[in-house]
Amino acid sequence: MHKHLSRYFGVFALPTLLAFGVAFLIPFVLGIYLSFTEFTTVTDATFIGFSNYISAFTEDNNFLNALWFTVKFAVVAIITVNLFAFLLALVLTKGIRGTNFFRAVFFMPNLIGGIVLGYIWQVIINGLLLFVGADITVNASYGFWGLIVLTNWQMIGYMMVIYIAGINNIPPQLIEAAKIDGAKPSQILWRITLPLTMPSFTICTFLTLTNSFKLFDQNLALTAGAPGRETSMLALDIYNTFYGRVGSEGVGQAKGVVFFLIVAALALLQLRLTRSREVEA
């Protein structure tokens, strides 16, 4: 119908596309190229094949440690965040007094930025560890659980809101009919609520998974990797490789590409897995 629409390309799409090219497409393509080179700025690159990738895994254990730490973190975070968020959503869809207020409070931490969150919890966790005469930099497991608590505090409200929307979308007739047929509350939960909120689970596990893998600000502010680099997650390790010392930019970029491949693969795999469990009401 819009015969001359293409004439308006410059007005509608060009500015955004230019910005997209400068801020994403060119840096992305250039990043892949640079991961096969040695460089300190983007203009002095010399091709060196796969050696950056080999260095990333063999020069030291930092990257593999960060990967393992991130995987452990993601698994625990996905389980805890989604469990608590779903339980809260179940409780807050029962029509209890003050539901809106509770929902608003639980959601609030999500608006606070990662750097601020990190320092808030650093004070609290160090305060608690004072009782055993330690602080968060003493033991990597303190940092690990600190990050878990922080992430739960931040993400539970967000996921809860999505679960609430999912639960509210279930046709009330279904639950009523089940009750009339004599279904127990636990049966309603397992046979009706859970299967019909699968789309919410898809979204929430996807979001917790990718957010856990990409976590940076919180990690930087809460532990900055201490002790040593034991609590560095992937994003922080890549950052430290790039900007920690001159000459390792190529290795940093190679780690960046590997990081991208991991996140992309996980995202696609996860979507495929949970989508297949979704049912229609």
Place this chain on the structure above:
Amino acid sequence: METKSAKNYGTFLLLVLLCALFIAPVVIVLINSFKGQFYISDAPFSLPNSLTFAGLVNYINGVQKTGFFTAFFYSLFITVGSVLMLTLGASMTSWYLIRAKNRVSTIIYYLFVFSMIVPFQMVMFTMSKIANMLFLDNPLGIIFIYLGFGAGLSVFIFSGFVKAIPMEIEEAAVVDGCNPIRLFFSVIFPILRPTAVTVAILNTMWIWNDYLLPYLVIGNDYKTLPIAIQYLQGGYGSRDMGALMAMLVLAIIPIIIFYLICQKYIIKGVVAGAVKG
């Protein structure tokens, strides 16, 4: 019925307790911001007393050390500018791509979608160097960077809703002699307004709190709020805990105000954005 109301009462109490637990961290920081800087790490859970109370000293120190008001202004300028550009740019691009509907527009659309799963660390180095080479390393230039880097999610969200706009409405406007620009601003954009609110809120939450992108692109010359707070960290052991507490409080206050005003839209926006995303 009595057992049921007793059970509800129990749940209610549990929720109140949980709420206290959720608010506690912010309250603890608020309390500590009024204590002298050397009395915070030793006893973060005690109330200030005549010895430890420091009045507004931490706030004055913090504001001076971080240049709080300048940082606040940069954060505000960059967030408002980027969110406006993203909302406008992404809605126009989405509509154009969907309506043009040819092979090129489809490829561009999938490039936008693809960009959503690429983590920032993959492109951070090259992006900040390119921004530097193109003289985009200033508060105005970074808005352009945010437009490009945020376009993926925003275009994706808008596109879902553009597809739902009935073609008859647009055809009627075209028959009446509307050119695409007028059509977009007087017919399409008003229809997309709820989506625009969603996109604006998601981007505000992201850009206001973003640390690494502005740090790498403009961090040397212009400090946004998260950069200013991270800057307080300084060298090991030398940081001013009091100033840090005060700055955390000052950073949270605008967020709480924003939240109180737009709470309904924020929660709706998050749900709408997540369901589309």
